[in-house]
Amino acid sequence: MAPRVVVVGLASDFGCQVQITNIEDHLLEMLDVIDLGYWQLASSGHMPAEYDIAVVEGAVTTLEHVELLKRLRKTASVVMTIGTCAHTGGIPALANRCDLDAAYSAVYGEGSDVARGRCAPGPVHSVIDVDYQVPGCPIDTDEFLAVLSKALQGLADPLPGDPMCAVCKTKENVCLLDRGEICLGLVTRTGCGAKCPSLGRPCTGCRGLAPDANFDAARKVLASKGFDPNELDRRFDLYNAVREGVR
Amino acid sequence: MFFRVVDKERLPDLIAGLSSDHEVIGPIEKDGRFVFAPISDPSQIRLDYDTTLLPPKKWLMPPEETMMHFNCADEEVTDDTVVASPRVLFGLHPCDINSLLLLDNVFLQGHVDPYYKARRDNTLIVGMSCTPSPTCFCNVWDTDEVHWGFDIFLTDLGDRYYASLRTVKGAEVLDRHVDSRAVTEKDTADFQQVVHEFKQGFSNNVDTAQLPVLLDAKFDSPVWDDFGSECLSCGACSMVCPTCYCFDxxxxxxxxxxxxxxxxxxxSCQFKEFAAVAHGQNFREDRSSRLKYRYYHKYWGYLSKFERVLCVGCGRCTLACPSGISPVKVIEALQAGGSR
Amino acid sequence: MNDIRVDECACDGVGNAYRPWPARITSIQDLTEKEKLFELRLIDPEVREAFKFHAGQFAEISIFGVGEAPISISSAPSKQGFIELCVRNTGDVTGALHKKQCGDIVGLRGPLGRGFPFEQMKGNDILLVAGGLGIAPLKSLINHIHDERHEFGKVTIMYGAKNPGEVLFRHQFDMWKHREDFDLMLTVDESDDTWDGPVGVVTKLFDQVDVDPDCTYGAICGPPVMYKYVIEEMRKKNMDVDKIYMSFERRMKCGIGKCGHCGVGHQYACIDGPVFSYWEAMNLQEAI
Incomplete structure (x- = not known):
């Protein structure tokens, strides 16, 4: 029997769930190997009580999220996150860099009652153990299918630990640092095929910190190319404000 | 070897002629640098290129290739064929032709690598003389010259090419596609002059004396930690290297x-997981040991098997390394630096 | 010029060396909690016939969709037609293999690497030292010596495991305890009530043996940390550096000297090893 999968969203723009709809070519094939029990973006029904694989998008921003995650972890044998928000806290986690109440007031108005029981925004793995992660903003559909395949087979799928440069070289891109741009590929986890640099846009670090990256050396590289070395940290914060939490 | 002389303006005839029954790959411009790419029009080709972003190895061993298709149910290989269509690598510099000879040692000896071999056997090599650039150090390894491993080699004499014909195939295609004439004494004298000037053009004259001995004797030298602290472990050096052949x-x-x-x-041996085994043991856990291994293998490991170093001095790694680590710097530091 | 297809090019007469051949699992024995002994039989008779190996060589086990893993061959070369692999469940491929049933099919490539110098060892005493899973490749050598026992002098086997539950091939070794043609010494780091043998690291057993250094070959396999100490003991017994052989575990991936993952010093474990003499190993950086 095909494993039952539920897809739920926390704080995010649901872009990664939209990406799943973009699997078009393989969507029907995918539905042959899984039993899609619930898909927050596309389902009108309720989440079933029993499921095997929980796919989570978005950052944790409320106590309700925390409770939901705990329930998912308890019920599902496999928890898989999709997207940067779930993986590193992403854009929502930027709020950690300022006073949270002040930030809410500034956005929603003084005394507004949105996000009841709000908590400091963070990644899913700060609340529960995560088995599989598809990083990126948004996720790559092929990578999603590959990680789902690993989950279905019960195989380990450690995220690559190396930075982006190698694969960027194989795409024959002229290094953006040599073209006057600050590219975060130096320290960002590889695996996306260096999509942005291949389109002439510098890497913005959406896949999180490469654990094997040499951040100190990367700052020196920036300095040697005539940039402010602190720009590396500042720009990297965009998707990685909760730096300690990056896995 | 046989030699012919080809007028420069006749060269497009050769490219056009080869294009009739080959895919012609040559240097073209990309964002101010150069890449080896299919040539659809002879005018695209940039024979004044210094070096390319990726070496020609990508046309013999692509960055990603399917080795076989399989069927899980019965563990069956359903297809392990690859079709290599006839190709010309046009305008390769001596360093790059030499790099292919080094790859040949690995992939065509012992257990033959059928994927590499299929492409190699169906690839015609037309070499082209070059001008030393500041990052070149082929002179150090004698890879600034090439005497085999190509079908035709063209040395630029200004208004004409001095064509060395190494193979029957090379002689045959030259004869078929382009007007050429016999070599005169003046042609050979001009050829010598060009070669003489070429040899004067190198700026890196690093001392490689007893390098294998130094690599062992200074295995624990702080030099490795110095470079290791600068290394980003990004693997860019391996990707752009014409002789790095490791794969996953x-x-x-x-x-x-x-x-x-x-x-x-x-x-790339620069990646942390490269030498890790199943039980969690990693034989090269830290950055400096990985950086060291790259040089150790290039200048001693490979040498111990094939009597050549695994480097042709093309300078691509120097250009690609964000931290500016280069073999020239490493070897110089090793010659000067402390011993164990 | 015409297209060249990979299956048409001459590849030393054996075809594509990366291509695994289907082999049927003909027996599975649980050895410990983590290790199972698999008996495999290549299905194609020609491929099976061509699979001639030496003790110390390894094979690549392939499970499509999961990958490949290098496993040393445990059975004796004198037994043709099947091979035995002692496999610890430690990763994706070995995990998937552990889930297989008798009669299932897996892929197999090999034999690969350089084994022990069996012919050279003949006429000598043999001292085998194994730690943990290191018994797997030595088992092939032990069995081969067993099958040609008259060719060898005194044969001593020292085998250390973490605890009695992790002693591999315990049943066979229990039977061998009483044999006079093999001097078998088992030890465990931590004892329990099923154990009445020696307790302590394997090197402690050296106090109990006499070695004639002029005519003794050593064979070692175990966890990386073990080699240094065992070699020390063998050198104390004056054994020659070129009569001590050891098998190294590295990340053999292609198994044929191309992919680069198993580099050890200036050599590749997959084609230059995995068995090296101590003299060779001394000259390999990062080896011991």
């Missing part, structure tokens, strides 16, 4: 989870 193999399942492909991709 992975299985990819189709969405149906029943069939798939075994795929190999370029790999």
């Amino acid at each position: 193999v992975k299985d990819r399942l189709e969405v149906d989870q029943k069939s798939g492909a075994r795929v190999r991709t370029w790999d």
Whole structure:
């Protein structure tokens, strides 16, 4: 029997769930190997009580999220996150860099009652153990299918630990640092095929910190190319404000 | 070897002629640098290129290739064929032709690598003389000259090419596609003059004396930690290297989870997981040991097997390393630096 | 010029060396909690016939969709037609293999690498030292010596495991305890009530043996940390550096000297090893 999968969203723009709809070519094939029990973006029904694989998008921003995650972890044998928000806290986690109440007031108005029981925004793995992660903003559909395949087979799928440069070289891109741009590929986890640099846009670090990256050396590289070395940290914060939490 | 002389304005005839029954790959411009790419029009080709972003190896061993398709249910290989269509690598510099000879040692000796061999056997090599650039150090390894490993080699004499014909195939295509004439004494004298000037053009004259001995004697030198602290472990050096051949193999399942492909991709000894084994042991855990291994293998490991170093001095790694680490700097530091 | 297809090019007469051949699992024995002994039989008779190996060589086990893993061959070369692999469940491929049933099919490539110098060892005493899973490749050598026992002098086997539950091939070794043609010494780091043998690291057993250094070959396999100490003991017994052989575990991936993952010093473990003499190993950086 095909494993039952539920897809739920926390704080995010649901872009990664939209990406799943973009699997078009393989969507029907995918539905042959899984039993899609619930898909927050596309389902009108309720989440079933029993499921095997929980796919989570978005950052944790409320106590309700925390409770939901705990329930998912308890019920599902496999928890898989999709997207940067779930993986590193992403854009929502930027709020950690300022006073949270002040930030809410500034956005929603003084005394507004949105996000009841709000908590400091963070990644899913700060609340529960995560088995599989598809990083990126948004996720790559092929990578999603590959990680789902690993989950279905019960195989380990450690995220690559190396930075982006190698694969960027194989795409024959002229290094953006040599073209006057600050590219975060130096320290960002590889695996996306260096999509942005291949389109002439510098890497913005959406896949999180490469654990094997040499951040100190990367700052020196920036300095040697005539940039402010602190720009590396500042720009990297965009998707990685909760730096300690990056896995 | 046989020699002919070809007028410069006749060269497009050769490229056009070869294009009739080959895919012609040559240097073209990309964002101010150069890449080896298919040539659809002879005017695209930039024979004044200094070096390319990726070396020609990508046309013999692509960054990613399918080795075989399989069927999971009965562990059966359903297809492990690859079709190599006739190709010309046009305008390769001596360093790059030499790099292919070094790859040949690995892939065509012992157990033959059938994927590499199929492409190699169906690839015609037309070499082209070059001008030393500041990052070149082929002179150090004698890879600034090439005497085999090509079909035709063209030395630029200003208004004409001095064509060295190494193979029957090379002689045959030259004869078929382009007007050429016999070599005169003046042609050879001019050739000598060009070679003389070329040899004067190198700026890196690093001392490689007893390098294998130094690599062992200074295995614990602080030099390695110095470079290791600068190294980003990004693997860019390996990707752009014309002689790095390491690869990783992975299985990819189709969405149906029943069939798939075994795929190999370029790999680098600079990646942390490269030497890790299943029980969690990693034989090169830290950055400096990985950086050291790259040089150790290039200048001693490979040498111990094939009597040549695994480096042709093309300078691509120097250009690609964000931290500016280069073999020239490493060897100089090793010659000067402390011993164990 | 015409297209060249990979299956048409001459590849030393054996075809594509990366291509695994289907082999049927003909027996599975649980050895410990983590290790199972698999008996495999290549299905194609020609491929099976061509699979001639030496003790110390390894094979690549392939499970499509999961990958490949290098496993040393445990059975004796004198037994043709099947091979035995002692496999610890430690990663994706070995995990998937552990889930297989008798009669299932897996892929197999090999034999690969350089084994022990069996012919050279003949006429000598043999001292085998194994730690943990290191018994797997030595088992092949032990069995081969067993099958040609008259060719060898005194044969001593020292085998250390973490605890009695992790002693591999315990049943066979229990039977061998009483044999006079093999001097078998088992030890465990931590004892329990099923154990009445020696307790302590394997090197402690050296106090109990006499070695004639002029005519003794050593064979070692175990966890990386073990080699240094065992070699020390063998050198104390004056054994020659070129009569001590050891098998190294590295990340053999292609198994044929191309992919670069198993580099050890200036050599590749997959084609230059995995068995090296101590003299060779001394000259390999990062080896011991």
